[in-house]
Amino acid sequence: MAIPTLSGSVELNDETIDAVITEGGAGVYILGPNGVNGGVYVRFVGRSDVNLRARLKQHVGMHSHFVYSYADSPLAAFQAECKLYHHYDPSENVAHPVRPRNVDWKCPRCNLFDVQHRFLGEPVSF
Numbered sequence: 001m002a003i004p005t006l007s008g009s010v011e012l013n014d015e016t017i018d019a020v021i022t023e024g025g026a027g028v029y030i031l032g033p034n035g036v037n038g039g040v041y042v043r044f045v046g047r048s049d050v051n052l053r054a055r056l057k058q059h060v061g062m063h064s065h066f067v068y069s070y071a072d073s074p075l076a077a078f079q080a081e082c083k084l085y086h087h088y089d090p091s092e093n094v095a096h097p098v099r100p101r102n103v104d105w106k107c108p109r110c111n112l113f114d115v116q117h118r119f120l121g122e123p124v125s126f
């Protein structure tokens with residue numbers, strides 16, 4: 001399963017975010033120091049379901065660069081974030097990507113969200 005294709009690295013500040021993120025809506029990103037060949041050294045993977053530009057601005061000052069990709073839907077952003085998270089195992093992501101409340105989305109790479117249902121479905125006998 002391929003990981004999402006991301007942009008080249010961009011400096012992380014309000015001006016560059018406004019200049020580069022010209023579409024509203026969902027997307028995924030990676031934060032970290034500027035790397036070789038137009039990438040970044042992966043420190044943190046994130047997404048926005050509604051506004052990638054606003055989400056990235058919340059990280060200004062915490063990292064020097066980012067790469068990003070737009071997503072066609074919140075579900076697509078979630079799945080892309082999961083793939084990047086499992087592929088890179090970023091040092092600053094303290095937990096698996098979360099999904100919004102009231103959806104039954106599954107991670108494309110692990111069964112984290114299946115576990116609860118499995119236990120609830122087990123018959124208990126005494």
Ligand SMILES: [Zn+2]
Nearest residue numbers: 082107109110
């Ligand atoms: Zn997973």
